[in-house]
Amino acid sequence: MPDSLPPCLPHSVGLAESLNARFRDRDATIAVIGLGYVGLPLILALVEAGFHVIGLDADPARLAGLAAGRSPLRQIDPDSIRAALCTDRLRLTGEGRALVEADAILVCVPTPLGHHREPDLSAVESATRLIAANLRPGQLIVLESTSYPGTTRGVVQPILEATGLRCGEDFFLAHAPEREDPGNAQHRTASIPRVIGGIDPPSLDLALAPYGAFVARTVPVSSSDLAEAVKLTENTFRAVNIALMNELKLVFEPMGIDIWEVIEAARTKPFGYMPFFPGPGLGGHCIPVDPHYLTWQARAHGVATRFIDLASEINAAMPRHVLDRLAEALDRQQGRGLRGSRILVIGLGYKRNLEDLRHSPALVLMEMLVQRGAEVLHLDPLVPVIPPQPDHPGLAGCRGIGPGREALSGIQAGLIVTDHDGIDYADLAAGLPLLIDTRNVCARLGLIGPHIVKA
Structure with a gap:
């Protein structure tokens, strides 16, 4: 100066x-x-x-x-x-x-x-x-x-x-x-x-x-208020549209319609549509959090956020839906339930090719499986050992299995939660009696079979 x-x-x-x-x-x-x-x-x-x-x-x-x-x-x-x-x-x-x-x-x-x-x-x-x-x-x-x-x-x-x-x-x-x-x-x-x-x-x-x-x-x-509103709008937009795809997945499943094929066909329209994808639940530091900042402030002004609240409910319910699909497939194909079964959770990061575990649905699913009496293992080349997690203290220190067919011995089902690139999905499909796919990665790779189930 x-x-x-x-x-x-x-x-x-x-x-x-x-x-x-x-x-x-x-x-x-x-x-x-x-x-x-x-x-x-x-x-x-x-x-x-x-x-x-x-x-x-x-x-x-x-x-x-x-x-x-x-x-x-x-x-x-x-x-x-x-x-x-x-x-x-x-x-x-x-x-x-x-x-x-x-x-x-x-x-x-x-x-x-x-x-x-x-x-x-x-x-x-x-x-x-x-x-x-x-x-x-x-x-x-x-x-x-x-x-x-x-x-x-x-x-x-x-x-x-x-x-x-x-x-x-x-x-x-x-x-x-x-x-x-x-x-x-x-x-x-x-x-x-x-x-x-x-x-x-x-x-x-x-x-x-x-x-x-x-x-x-x-x-x-x-104004600064408007700039803050922009960021919340961006991520609420994503959360709501992901919730729509999650709900459409539930709607189309009993009709025998593959939501992933629907999305791929719909995205060929050059106007008025952009693709969002269903999944096992929301993760990361933005989408699971930011809409709640908006709804909290809206309540302070006496405004209801029914649409956003409903989207949050749908997204939060997806891990339970995935667990139900896993349980149904185990009963149908192996005549057993989750209790006593060895389940391999594949991919822990909230996003492909990231080790970030913040709000990861994989951790939620692991805890739910343990509560249902399953023995849970995990495979993630980016997270060989789960570090301390404030929301999931019981999972800290869990060590994942290594790659290779021999490591899959005695496992009743695999559950793909995050589709990292560094995972041999063909080996998993060949070595596991049941593979639940929440990310459509098997279809993308041309891996098919009655033991591969989309969830």
């Missing part, structure tokens, strides 16, 4: 112009709080764009691994981390006082659900208090974490303004909802358009500058 400003130039305008110039010239330092699925690719994109970057995380083990050039995420190439470190523009730290050096601070912390499916903003509040403790005039703060409309304005802004500094005058505040799709090689951080909404016009104008320097396109909207 210049030592002195012309007396006719308002304080906030001078701060914004000085900061904007640093973003334009790539002379700014940008801090990212939270180096997980959103924050880690973000710091790499910022370094590649030429910014000086501070990566802040509360996990010392994660920081140590990153500093050594190791990637904590399978979809992030360790070489990209080492290349960023070699530029000398990336600094990794667990010290909040480093934030005072930043011109912009991007918050990428988790926003899970509480025990009663209410928003849990404790990580956002903690990060904001950390920023407030180090806040100085002339900084831009951007919340990227997903939340309900009004979070940036009603939660983040008051904490920051409790310092005595004022938004739009001393500091600037915006919301730019993350749009990461882990494992998607086609759409990476820098190529994905970013929606940005500011608390006020100066904050919006300023927030567009750094994002415009490292993403393909910025999409300004009229």
Whole structure:
């Protein structure tokens, strides 16, 4: 910031112009709080764009691994981390006082659900208090974490303004909802358009500058509330359409109609349709969570969300449907029930080719099988041992079986929950007396037989 400003130039305008110039010239330092699925690719994109970057995380083990050039995420190439470190523009730290050096601070912390499916903003509040403790005039703060409309304005802004500094005058505040799709090689951080909404016009104008320097396109909207609503709309749209396909699967099954073949035929229409697919239940950090943020806020305004609530009920019921199909097939083909049967759960990650277990339906199914008296094994080359899971403590430490026909001996049925590429499905189809397929992977590979059942 210049030592002195012309007396006719308002304080906030001078701060914004000085900061904007640093973003334009790539002379700014940008801090990212939270180096997980959103924050880690973000710091790499910022370094590649030429910014000086501070990566802040509360996990010392994660920081140590990153500093050594190791990637904590399978979809992030360790070489990209080492290349960023070699530029000398990336600094990794667990010290909040480093934030005072930043011109912009991007918050990428988790926003899970509480025990009663209410928003849990404790990580956002903690990060904001950390920023407030180090806040100085002339900084831009951007919340990227997903939340309900009004979070940036009603939660983040008051904490920051409790310092005595004022938004739009001393500091600037915006919301730019993350749009990461882990494992998607086609759409990476820098190529994905970013929606940005500011608390006020100066904050919006300023927030567009750094994002415009490292993403393909910025999409300004009229407020931070609206930007928050955009992200919830995107993921609620997906949740509702997946629920529709799940319900259509249940409708078509007794008619002898294959929902997967229906979808493949329907997707040939070049307008008015886009494909969504049924499955064993929702997983991940967005789709099972975000609609509940919207319904919670809607209830606070006295508005019912019947359509969204129904979709959540349908999706939540899918693991039980899969279990029923497995039990029916065991009884029909082997004359036995789940109790005492050895069941192999195949693929644990919530998404193909990811080791991420957050809200994974595979873990739900494993617990349900144990409750029904089955002996449960799992096969997942990305998750050889199940790490501690807060929602599934009884599964921690379970070690999976290895590949090969001999490992399948004595197993009554396999249950494909996630269709990772690194699994030999032909070997499973040949070595198991019953194979339940929730992802249509066997049909895609041309594996057929009376012992292969879609669920």
